[in-house]
Amino acid sequence: LERILIPGTNGVSKEIADSISRELLLKVCKPIYKVFPDGESYIRIPCDVKNKEAIVVQSFIQPQDKSFFEAILIGDALREGGASNSILIVPYMAYARQDKVFLEGEPISIRVIMETLRMLYKRLFVVEIHKEESLKYFGEGAVNISPYTYMARQLGLESSNVAVLSPDIGALNRAKTLSQFLKCSYDYLVKRRDKITGGITMEPKELDVNNKDIVIVDDIISTGGTIASASSILKKYGARHIHVLVAHAIMLGEAIDKLRKSGIDEIYAANTLPKKDGIKYVDIGPLIADYLSSYS
Amino acid sequence: LERILIPGTNGVSKEIADSISRELLLKVCKPIYKVFPDGESYIRIPCDVKNKEAIVVQSFIQPQDKSFFEAILIGDALREGGASNSILIVPYMAYARQDKVFLEGEPISIRVIMETLRMLYKRLFVVEIHKEESLKYFGEGAVNISPYTYMARQLGLESSNVAVLSPDIGALNRAKTLSQFLKCSYDYLVKRRDKITGGITMEPKELDVNNKDIVIVDDIISTGGTIASASSILKKYGARHIHVLVAHAIMLGEAIDKLRKSGIDEIYAANTLPKKDGIKYVDIGPLIADYLSSYS
Numbered sequence: 001l002e003r004i005l006i007p008g009t010n011g012v013s014k015e016i017a018d019s020i021s022r023e024l025l026l027k028v029c030k031p032i033y034k035v036f037p038d039g040e041s042y043i044r045i046p047c048d049v050k051n052k053e054a055i056v057v058q059s060f061i062q063p064q065d066k067s068f069f070e071a072i073l074i075g076d077a078l079r080e081g082g083a084s085n086s087i088l089i090v091p092y093m094a095y096a097r098q099d100k101v102f103l104e105g106e107p108i109s110i111r112v113i114m115e116t117l118r119m120l121y122k123r124l125f126v127v128e129i130h131k132e133e134s135l136k137y138f139g140e141g142a143v144n145i146s147p148y149t150y151m152a153r154q155l156g157l158e159s160s161n162v163a164v165l166s167p168d169i170g171a172l173n174r175a176k177t178l179s180q181f182l183k184c185s186y187d188y189l190v191k192r193r194d195k196i197t198g199g200i201t202m203e204p205k206e207l208d209v210n211n212k213d214i215v216i217v218d219d220i221i222s223t224g225g226t227i228a229s230a231s232s233i234l235k236k237y238g239a240r241h242i243h244v245l246v247a248h249a250i251m252l253g254e255a256i257d258k259l260r261k262s263g264i265d266e267i268y269a270a271n272t273l274p275k276k277d278g279i280k281y282v283d284i285g286p287l288i289a290d291y292l293s294s295y296s
Numbered sequence: 297l298e299r300i301l302i303p304g305t306n307g308v309s310k311e312i313a314d315s316i317s318r319e320l321l322l323k324v325c326k327p328i329y330k331v332f333p334d335g336e337s338y339i340r341i342p343c344d345v346k347n348k349e350a351i352v353v354q355s356f357i358q359p360q361d362k363s364f365f366e367a368i369l370i371g372d373a374l375r376e377g378g379a380s381n382s383i384l385i386v387p388y389m390a391y392a393r394q395d396k397v398f399l400e401g402e403p404i405s406i407r408v409i410m411e412t413l414r415m416l417y418k419r420l421f422v423v424e425i426h427k428e429e430s431l432k433y434f435g436e437g438a439v440n441i442s443p444y445t446y447m448a449r450q451l452g453l454e455s456s457n458v459a460v461l462s463p464d465i466g467a468l469n470r471a472k473t474l475s476q477f478l479k480c481s482y483d484y485l486v487k488r489r490d491k492i493t494g495g496i497t498m499e500p501k502e503l504d505v506n507n508k509d510i511v512i513v514d515d516i517i518s519t520g521g522t523i524a525s526a527s528s529i530l531k532k533y534g535a536r537h538i539h540v541l542v543a544h545a546i547m548l549g550e551a552i553d554k555l556r557k558s559g560i561d562e563i564y565a566a567n568t569l570p571k572k573d574g575i576k577y578v579d580i581g582p583l584i585a586d587y588l589s590s591y592s
Contacts, residue, residue, distance in 0.1 A: 038518055040360055041361070062335040073403045073405055074403070076405070076408045081401060101376060105377060106340045106373060107369045109336075112416070119411055119415075222334055252333050
C-alpha cells in the first residue's frame with residue numbers, strides 16, 4: 001500500500017511531518033490551506049490519494065478547536081478522495097484533561113473528540129494523551145506514544161547519581177518506566193496540607209534527594225505552579241541539579257521564569273507545541289516514525 | 297416530556313434562546329461556561345436533564361470552530377446527564393457554503409459538521425442553511441427554517457409597487473416564495489461579461505424595475521460586492537427604493553458602507569450573527585418557537 005504523508009495546518013505539525021518523512025522516506029503532500037476573511041478554514045489535498053494510505057500529522061495546538069476541526073476536514077477530503085486507509089498522528093491532543101465528569105453536568109470532552117476522529121480515521125497515534133484510557137473512545141486502532149524514555153536517550157540523561165520523581169502518585173508509572181531506563185531510583189511527591197498555616201507542602205514519599213540529580217517527569221505543564229513548588233522543596237532537601245522532562249510544554253504566561261527561579265536547571269520538552277525560549281526541545285518525529293514502521 | 301432550554305455560549309444564541317423561552321414559556325438552564333487560559337473551552341450544564349427534552353441554541357458565529365465544538369460539548373453533557381431527547385437549534389450554520397467538492401481534493405465541510413452533530417443530537421433546526429440538501433448528511437430529523445416570509449411580515453414590507461429580486465438564478469425559489477407572500481412579481485439577476493471591457497455586468501432577466509421598490513433577497517452577505525453592484529445597476533434602471541432582505545449578515549470590513557453607497561435604502565437581517573450598525577434586525581426567535589411547537 002503506497003503511503004503518503006500530509007502535514008497539518010500549523011508549524012508544529014509541519015516540523016514533525018518533515019522529520020517523519022526524512023526517517024521513513026515518505027512522499028509528502030502539502031495541503032493548500034487558508035482561512036477565509038470570515039474565519040472559516042479552507043483545506044484542499046492537492047494529490048491523488050486514491051487507494052493509498054494517508055498519514056496526517058496535526059497537533060491540536062491553540063486555537064485547539066480550529067486545529068481539531070481542520071484534522072476532520074482533512075479526514076473528510078481523504079475519504080472523498082478515496083484513500084484506502086487514513087492514519088492521524090496527533091502530537092498534542094487537546095482536551096485530554098477533561099477525561100471524566102468531575103462535576104455533574106460536565107461533558108467528557110476528550111470522548112467527543114475521539115468519537116469524531118474515529119468517523120474519519122482508521123488509526124490514531126497520540127503523543128502522551130494524559131490518560132491512556134481515553135483512547136478507548138476511539139476504539140480499535142488508537143495508540144499512545146510515551147516519549148520519556150526516547151527523550152532521555154536523546155538527551156543523554158543517564159548519570160551516576162540521578163533519581164526520577166513524579167509530581168503525584170497518579171503518574172508514578174511514568175517515573176517508574178523512565179527510572180528503569182536510567183537504572184535509578186524513583187518516587188513521587190506527596191502533597192500535605194500544613195495543619196497550622198493551611199498551605200500545601202510537598203515532599204518525596206521516601207526518596208532521599210540530598211546531593212542527587214533529580215529528573216521530574218510530567219505529561220503537561222501549564223502554569224508550572226506545582227513543579228516550581230516541588231523544585232523549591234527539593235532544593236531545600238539538598239537536591240543537586242533539577243531537570244524537568246515534559247511531553248507537552250504549554251507554559252502559560254510567566255511559567256518558564258517561575259520554573260527557572262524555583263531552581264530548575266533545564267526544561268526538556270517534546271516539540272509537540274509551539275516553541276518558547278528557555279526550553280530544550282527534543283524532536284519527537286523519529287519516535288513516531290518508529291511506531292509507524294512497526295505498525296506497517 | 298419536560299422541555300428545558302439551554303442557551304449557547306455566545307450573545308447571539310442567548311438572545312434567541314431568551315426569545316424562544318418567552319414564546320414557549322420554557323424553563324431555561326444557563327450553562328456554566330469559561331475558556332481556560334490555554335484556550336480550551338469548559339462547559340457545564342448545572343441542571344437535571346435526566347429524561348427531559350433538552351433544546352440547545354447555539355449559533356456558529358466566529359470563531360466558528362469553537363462555536364461548533366461547544367455545541368458538541370453541550371451535546372455530550374446532555375448525553376452524559378441522561379437527557380431523553382436533544383434538539384440543536386443553529387441560527388447560523390458555519391461552513392454551509394462548502395457543500396460540495398468544487399476542486400478535487402477538497403472536503404465537504406458541512407458534511408463533517410452534520411455527521412458530528414448527529415452523533416449527539418436527535419433533531420436539528422437550522423435557519424437558512426444555504427442549500428437545504430446539506431441537511432441530508434444529518435439524516436432524519438433535520439429541518440431548514442426559511443426566514444424571509446416571516447421577516448417580511450414583521451417588517452411590513454408589503455407595498456403597492458414592490459418586486460423581489462434574487463441575485464442569481466440558483467436562489468430564485470427564495471424570491472419566488474417571498475413574492476407569493478408579497479403578492480408581487482419576482483425575477484433574478486443575470487450576470488454577463490461585457491465583450492469589450494471584460495467587466496461583469498448584471499441586469500434583471502425580464503423585470504422592468506423602473507419606479508419599483510425592489511427587495512433583493514439573499515441568504516448570506518459577506519463582502520456585499522455582488523449586492524452593491526446589483527443595486528447600482530438597479531438604480532440606473534430607475535428602481536425607486538432598494539431594500540435587502542438577508543438571513544445572515546456577515547458584512548466583512550466595509551460591506552455595509554459599500555451597500556449604502558450603492559443606493560440601498562435599508563438592510564434587513566435576521567439576528568443570527570453579531571449585530572452591526574446600519575442593519576435593521578428581525579428577531580428570529582418567535583419563528584423558531586413556531587417550528588418547535590409544531591414539532592412537539
